[in-house]
Amino acid sequence: xxxxxxxxxxxxxxxxxxxxxxxxxxxxxxxxxxxxxxxxxxxxxxxxxxxxxxxxxxxxxxxxxxxxxxxxxxxxxxxxxxxxxxxxxxxxxxxxxxxxxxxxxxxxxxxxxxxxxxxxxxxxxxxxxxxxxxxxxxxxxxxxxxxxxxxxxxxxxxxxxxxxxxxxxxxxxxxxxxxxxxxxxxxxxxxxxxxxxxxxxxxxxxxxxxxxxxxxxxxxxxxxxxxxxxxxxxxxxxxxxxxxxxxxxxxxxxxxxxxxxxxxxxxxxxxxxxxxxxxxxxxxxxxxxxxxxxxxxxxxxxxxxxxxxxxxxxxxxxxxxxxxxxxxx
Ligand code: BTN
Numbered sequence: 001x002x003x004x005x006x007x008x009x010x011x012x013x014x015x016x017x018x019x020x021x022x023x024x025x026x027x028x029x030x031x032x033x034x035x036x037x038x039x040x041x042x043x044x045x046x047x048x049x050x051x052x053x054x055x056x057x058x059x060x061x062x063x064x065x066x067x068x069x070x071x072x073x074x075x076x077x078x079x080x081x082x083x084x085x086x087x088x089x090x091x092x093x094x095x096x097x098x099x100x101x102x103x104x105x106x107x108x109x110x111x112x113x114x115x116x117x118x119x120x121x122x123x124x125x126x127x128x129x130x131x132x133x134x135x136x137x138x139x140x141x142x143x144x145x146x147x148x149x150x151x152x153x154x155x156x157x158x159x160x161x162x163x164x165x166x167x168x169x170x171x172x173x174x175x176x177x178x179x180x181x182x183x184x185x186x187x188x189x190x191x192x193x194x195x196x197x198x199x200x201x202x203x204x205x206x207x208x209x210x211x212x213x214x215x216x217x218x219x220x221x222x223x224x225x226x227x228x229x230x231x232x233x234x235x236x237x238x239x240x241x242x243x244x245x246x247x248x249x250x251x252x253x254x255x256x257x258x259x260x261x262x263x264x265x266x267x268x269x270x271x272x273x274x275x276x277x278x279x280x281x282x283x284x285x286x287x288x289x290x291x292x293x294x295x296x297x298x299x300x301x302x303x304x305x306x307x308x309x310x311x312x313x314x315x316x317x318x319x320x321x322x323x324x325x326x327x328x329x
Contacts (some may be wrong), residue, residue, distance in 0.1 A: 008032050010073045012042055013063065017077060024059035025168070068134070070114045070241055078246035081253040082112030083141075091133070093120040094211045096196060099140035103198070103206035111142040112249060121212065124194055125320060130224060135216040137245055141252065143207040145260065149199040152207055153317065154302040156181050157271050158193040158259045159209045162252035163191045164274050167213070170244055171235050176276035179295075179304045179321055183213075184276060188229035190214045211248065215239040264300065272297050277321065282306065286319030 015023055015031060025036045032039065038207050043053050043061060050067030066074060071088045079086075085108065092098055095113040102111055115138045121129030131138050145155060167175045167190065168182055176184045184189035194210040216231035216238050231239050258266045272278060277295040284291045286304070293306030299319030304316040 007072065008034075008042060009046055010076060012039070012046065012240050013051070013066075013073050016061060016063035016075065019062075019219055022056045022062050024060035028061070030327040043252050068241060070116065070137070070245055074242045075114070075245060078243045079249065080246060080252040083112060083249050083253050085110065086114055086249075089113065091115065091117045091119065093328070094118055094122050095140035096208055096211075099208045099210070100196070100198070100206075103142045107142045108142045109142060109219075110253065112247075113140045114138065114245060119232060122194060122210070123192055123212075129192060129194075129212050130217075130221060130228075131212065132217065135193075135214075135218075136230070137211065137213040137215055137241060137248070139225075139245065140208050140210040141249070143209055143256065145204055145207060145256075147204060148202060149197060149204055151182065151264075151301065152195065152197050152199075152204060154259070154264050154267065155207055155209065155256070156193060157260055157298075158255050158267050159193050159195065159211060159252060160191075161252060161271055161274070162255045163193065163211060163213065163248060165251040165255070166244060166248040167191065167231070169247055170239055171231055173235070175274065177271065177274040178276055179316075180302070185229070185231070187232050188234065189227055190229060190231060190234070195219065209252070211246070212310045213248070215241055215244060264302065268298055268300075277304075277323075281324040282321050283324050284316050284319045284321050286316060291316065291319075294325065 011031060012028055015028065025039050028039045036151050047053055052065030054062045056062060075086055086186045092115040095115050099113045117133035118131030118138050121131035121138060123129040132151050143155065157180060160177050160183060163183045166178055171185060173185060178184055181193040182189050191213045197206060197207045198205040214228060216232045217230040220228050278297055279295060281294050293304060293308040293314060296305040296307055299305050299315055306314045306316060308314060
């Protein structure tokens with residue numbers, strides 16, 4: 001979270017959040033090294049942003065409510081791991097584009113871009129990603145894996161596992177993962193991940209892990225209703241987005257760190273335990289045409305292994321999987 005600790009608003013909010021009793025204007029003025037009038041102006045500006053700050057007569061200020069936003073001041077108190085450089089945007093075409101530009105200009109691993117709304121959110125296979133304002137999480141994270149480009153699809157699986165962790169912790173229910181990394185709850189897609197890379201033949205410059213999680217959407221466009229849903233619709237409870245975002249970043253940092261130090265073996269078994277496809281008959285539409293078969297599991301590099309009717313085993317490295325008979329997402 002760039003410079004959040006120097007930001008006066010974040011300092012006021014941090015002090016009010018930590019306080020068990022009202023905090024006087026005098027104390028806040030001392031904290032910021034400014035006048036009480038200047039504190040009062042900042043409090044007024046914070047109220048404009050949606051913070052409920054009560055002024056108790058002869059006692060001081062009390063924080064009574066926080067807006068549901070993912071800005072630095074809202075996110076900072078929840079961040080737990082080492083990834084704290086989060087760029088927040090109210091509205092953007094796609095967080096993927098911003099994260100890619102940051103990566104090209106040298107942004108460190110773990111740098112994240114979060115937006116309240118995307119006007120051109122992108123999905124896998126050239127699709128769009130429904131990104132209405134204020135309800136969900138749209139996040140892109142810069143990674144710099146010291147790995148060959150051919151191993152990068154494994155990172156897409158690592159990201160899926162991290163989202164599954166965060167969804168489970170939040171919803172209190174075990175989600176499923178549909179290869180490569182759709183996260184489903186009650187058979188409906190609640191998260192999509194788009195992994196993009198810039199590399200040379202044998203060296204990765206950066207990977208952008210783009211994660212969209214449907215948290216509080218109440219109504220989806222007609223064409224998505226059958227397949228997609230949100231945690232709110234499926235659990236009946238709204239999700240507080242800032243703690244969820246922090247949970248997800250911490251889960252990804254931990255899973256990805258373990259993947260780099262231990263290898264894909266640290267991911268494979270757990271990923272398979274979440275998989276809703278193992279043992280099912282599927283149809284895969286891939287770059288080389290359509291393949292039909294029963295899912296055996298993951299290969300060492302993250303490819304999906306299928307056994308066809310003729311007994312031959314095929315490896316799928318990219319494509320769109322549907323359950324045969326069209327059931328599922
Ligand atoms: C999918 O098709 O399942 C992948 C969807 C990925 C959506 C996320 S939202 C944040 C990031 N920005 C984008 O434009 N796309 C990804």
